[in-house]
Amino acid sequence: ExxxxxxxxxxxxxxxxxxxxxxxxxxxxxxxxxxxxxxxxxxxxxxxxxxxxxxxxxxxxxxxxxxGNTSSPPILQWGSLKLDPSSYEVSYRDQPLRLTPKEYSLLELFLRNGRRVLSRSMIIDHVWSFEAPPSPDTVKAHIKSLRQKLKAVGTPDDVIETIHSIGYRLKQIS
Missing domain, CATH: 3.40.50.2300 (Response regulator)
Structure with missing residues (x-):
């Protein structure tokens, strides 16, 4: 049970x-x-x-x-970063972001959890399948790629911050 x-x-x-x-x-x-x-x-x-x-x-x-589910899911927002779960569109200051499905899932997970620290195992549980869990290096690589794409559209440095030996979370945007 x-x-x-x-x-x-x-x-x-x-x-x-x-x-x-x-x-x-x-x-x-x-x-x-x-x-x-x-x-x-x-x-x-x-x-x-x-x-x-x-x-x-x-x-x-x-x-x-x-x-029912007639209403569309709310747009997730962190500062000027927006993710629309109904259209799978992501933008920063109205500039569209092109993300892979894994990067999108990672960003959605971070946006749904705000300042909550997410461990690697928690991220793996939510973003990858039970049948094919990735190595910790794969998680790091996807987060690095997501950070680079976010930075390329002008988000503040390290909007996804590393909490040493614990995990990751969104950095407070002033």
Whole structure:
């Protein structure tokens, strides 16, 4: 059950970090307030604890489907850097940025987490597949390439800062 919780929450985070807006309902035996908060904070739209009352579950599913995903996801912004998850467009001061799919996923992950420090393993979990995890050098190379493209359009130096021996985060833009 512990592994299922981690996989469910990790899958939920991965789907959201890749821009999926389909409603997610977690069904689990984990019933503490902390478990529920973690599930909802990971991007779930609803959290149901087993055993499940079938009429209630069906009503919750109908409610999620009524809500739908008619609204486009909000544009992610950090200073003048903008990422539009619905069109997959990135710009800095209205100047478009051409990114590879991995660079786009990395930037989206950073923008969704702001000043939060992301470890390499956290980045790998969100940007790469379980079947083909990259080496730490691959992560560094993709971040370096993303930094170069950001700098080329005029973002402040090292908008993605390295936190020594811990990971990376977005630098505060004044």
């Amino acid at each position: 512990g592994a299922a919780k981690v996989v469910g929450i990790s899958l939920c985070q991965r789907l959201r970090s890749h821009g999926y807006s389909t409603p997610i309902l977690l069904i689990t035996a984990r019933d503490t307030s902390t478990d529920k908060v973690n599930g909802l904070d990971a991007g779930a739209d609803d959290y149901v604890v087993k055993p499940v009352d079938l009429p209630e579950l069906l009503a919750r599913i109908r409610a999620l489907l009524r809500r």
